[in-house]
Amino acid sequence: MVGLLHQTLSGLATGGVYASLALALVMVHRSTHHLNFAQGEMATFSTYIALMLIQAGLPYWVAFALTVVIAFALGVAVERLLMQRMARASPLAVVGVVIGLLLLFNGLSGWLFGFTIKQFPSPFEGNGGGGAFGGMVSDHEVGMTAVTIAVLIAMSLFFRMTKLGLAMRAAALNPESSRLLGIRVGATLAAGWGVAAGLGAIAGMMVAPIVFLDPNMMAGVLLYAFAGALLGGIDNPAGAVAGGFAVGVIENLGGAYLVGTELKLTLALVIIATVLVVRPAGLFGHVTVRRV
Amino acid sequence: MISRRTLLGTAGLAAAAVPPARAHAAEMPGVTDKSIKIGNTNPHSGPASAYGAIANAEAAFFKMVNDQGGIGGRMIEYISRDDAYSPPKTVEQTRRLVEQDGVAFILNGLGTACQTAVRPYMNARKVPQLFVATGADKWGDPAHFPWTMGWQPSYRTEAAIYGKYVLRERPQAKIGVLYQNDDFGKDYLIGLKDGLGDAYAKMVVKEVSYETTDPTIDSQAVSLQAAGADTLVTAATPKWAAQMIRKVADLNWKPLHFISNVSLSVGSVIRPAGVEKAVGVITAAYGKDNTDPQWANDRGMAQWRAFMAKYMPGADINDANHVYAYGVATTLVQVLKQCGNDLSRGNIMKQAASLKDLEIPTLLPGIRVTTSATNFHPIRAMQLQRWNGKAWELFGAVIAV
Structure with a gap:
């Protein structure tokens, strides 16, 4: 019984990792209607930039803010230089391009910063707290969950309350009508990529202290994050966060009691497949009905 | 006689000299x-x-x-x-x-x-x-x-050495094993069986694997602790070894912790995990560490x-x-x-x-x-060393298998 509780808590802690990246995935989908497979690698790359800034002597939160800004610029640049040209291309071509981006950023990270793992500082550790629940959940994991939820609330408000947020949703959903309504579709799409890259950077900086920073840091996380995002609903930020936590717990309990550690990843893939078959919109997603 | 033989020999050599070159x-x-x-x-x-x-x-x-x-x-x-x-x-x-x-x-x-x-x-x-x-x-x-x-020394030799040491020093140990789910990790399971012999079934209370796609090994650490292990063998590559060292410390769990020799790097394992958190971790070595001052002379x-x-x-x-x-x-x-x-x-x-x-x-x-016609493993002995917070410290005698 204690074991079950411990696995659940540890699953929630790992789920927080998935949730933070799942949130970024939902954001890019919501604001551009693309799935960005390079999301993880861009996040890793941004995290290296953060580490560089911290090592250069900047205080953590200054480096944090600066990294988000740089990542935003990077996201905008990728959209302007690359994705914009793909606007009328087939979805498969778009997938090809984002996979190319994935390889590009992965290679860049390794080439510029090396392949050995690096420790990444956490702003939540070292305050004397010994973690929650007897070390099951570390101070950092508590802090990371708080950050994820704060980002979630901020993003929900942004998409509902601000003009830019609404414009982004409109531009992603129906570019033609949006253009007729005077929305600068190109600019909002670029901003959408920027926001998503910024969120990815936050996720990277939150994940790195747990899994250590290396060029492939996000490769495994991304798969589980996709499972979480699809489970919760790819267009629902709150759903994706809940999905991320759920995948963390399911994976732990499944790995420890049902299928064994060897099939943990398979379990995540089974979740993706099942959700896509049974409820394509995800548990909390909007079911879109299209007139044909 | 001698001179004739020598002569004959030389002549033989001379005659053979051209064809052998070919x-x-x-x-x-x-x-x-x-x-x-x-x-x-x-x-x-x-x-x-x-x-x-x-x-x-x-x-x-x-x-x-x-x-x-x-x-x-x-x-x-x-x-x-x-x-x-x-x-x-x-x-x-x-x-x-x-x-x-x-x-x-x-x-x-x-x-x-x-x-x-x-x-x-x-x-x-x-x-x-x-x-x-x-x-x-x-x-x-x-x-x-x-x-x-x-x-x-192969991974199997290394694991057999851990097994031998545990059997001798801690015959009542409950051993937990974390291994990478591939040939590398599985060699450690085989080696432990070599080292522990019949005691393997009794002493090893839990074996859990991880995949290199797993973002963390937290769940595995919790499972091993819950199984009551007081001795831990981590057959892992650097990233996961570092995670395991840290997680064991965070759980306030204090097993006798062996980590694979491939993960003994101070720069890419011990320092990321935390030099304090790694205190007491054991691994095996066969070569002299060029950064260790004890070999200065x-x-x-x-x-x-x-x-x-x-x-x-x-x-x-x-x-x-x-x-x-x-x-x-x-x-x-x-x-x-x-x-x-x-x-x-x-x-x-x-x-x-x-x-x-x-x-x-x-x-x-x-x-x-x-080596011999039947032994193609040139190095089959290692010595254990413990991380003391600053450096790896050799202890005990060389253990051969």
Whole structure:
């Protein structure tokens, strides 16, 4: 019984990792209607930039803010230089391009910063707290969950309350009508990529202290994050966060009691497949009905 | 009589002198009266390119050998080709070395997957694949692959040593094992079974695996702790070993913790995990650590330092790869000396399998290289060492299996 509780808590802690990246995935989908497979690698790359800034002597939160800004610029640049040209291309071509981006950023990270793992500082550790629940959940994991939820609330408000947020949703959903309504579709799409890259950077900086920073840091996380995002609903930020936590717990309990550690990843893939078959919109997603 | 015999002998030699020179070329590929051609594949580019340092140090070592007159008057010509740690490229480059460059044999090719890919080829062509640079156990299988030999202690040997130590020092231990779910991790399970023998079933309370796609091993750590393990064997590569060391400390769990030798790096495991959190962690070693001050006045390491100063000026003397290469190359020189004038592939392999208690300056005192027709694992002993918060500290006697 204690074991079950411990696995659940540890699953929630790992789920927080998935949730933070799942949130970024939902954001890019919501604001551009693309799935960005390079999301993880861009996040890793941004995290290296953060580490560089911290090592250069900047205080953590200054480096944090600066990294988000740089990542935003990077996201905008990728959209302007690359994705914009793909606007009328087939979805498969778009997938090809984002996979190319994935390889590009992965290679860049390794080439510029090396392949050995690096420790990444956490702003939540070292305050004397010994973690929650007897070390099951570390101070950092508590802090990371708080950050994820704060980002979630901020993003929900942004998409509902601000003009830019609404414009982004409109531009992603129906570019033609949006253009007729005077929305600068190109600019909002670029901003959408920027926001998503910024969120990815936050996720990277939150994940790195747990899994250590290396060029492939996000490769495994991304798969589980996709499972979480699809489970919760790819267009629902709150759903994706809940999905991320759920995948963390399911994976732990499944790995420890049902299928064994060897099939943990398979379990995540089974979740993706099942959700896509049974409820394509995800548990909390909007079911879109299209007139044909 | 004596003079006649001598004369006859000389005449015989003289008569034989012309054809054997031809026979040499046929029977001793890659070898002339003036040179021995040796091939190697190494990742000089790509993610594992740090290992390229090994090939560079070997090239420098053979330059030193040549400066000292070569081996039996023959100069060593060492060709290292880049396979980027990618098995298809290893196949391509190995074939190029054997078929176009015409090397006598391949020395110290690196990477388990890479070398596995060329093993059938090397054995089919009967070209020695000597001192493979990987810790997998499969290189010591003379019955099936008589042309392939490893060098460093295998993962299986290492795990057997942990098993022996636990059996002796903690016969009541409850052992938990975390292993990477591939050949590397599974070699540790086999080795532990070797070391613990019949006690394995009783002493090992839980085995859990992880995949290299798993972002964390937290769940595995919790499972092992819940199983009541008081001794932990972590058969993991650096990233997961570092995570495990940290998680064990965070859980306030204090098992006797063994981590695999591949993860003993201070820079990429201990420091990321936290130097304090790693205190008490045990691993096994077979070579002298070039960053350890206890070898500052050691004769063997002084030889190595002199070599580095003269033949690799400017190279990083904290890089353990250079020490490793020195050990491998020293072993090879002994093999070639034993070969005498018969540098045929068959004899090279035979001599490689006839090393007796060879002392290598960079190996720990008491650890020697021994091979035989049935033992293709040159190094089968290691000594345990414990992380004390600042450095690895050797303790206990050398344990052999």
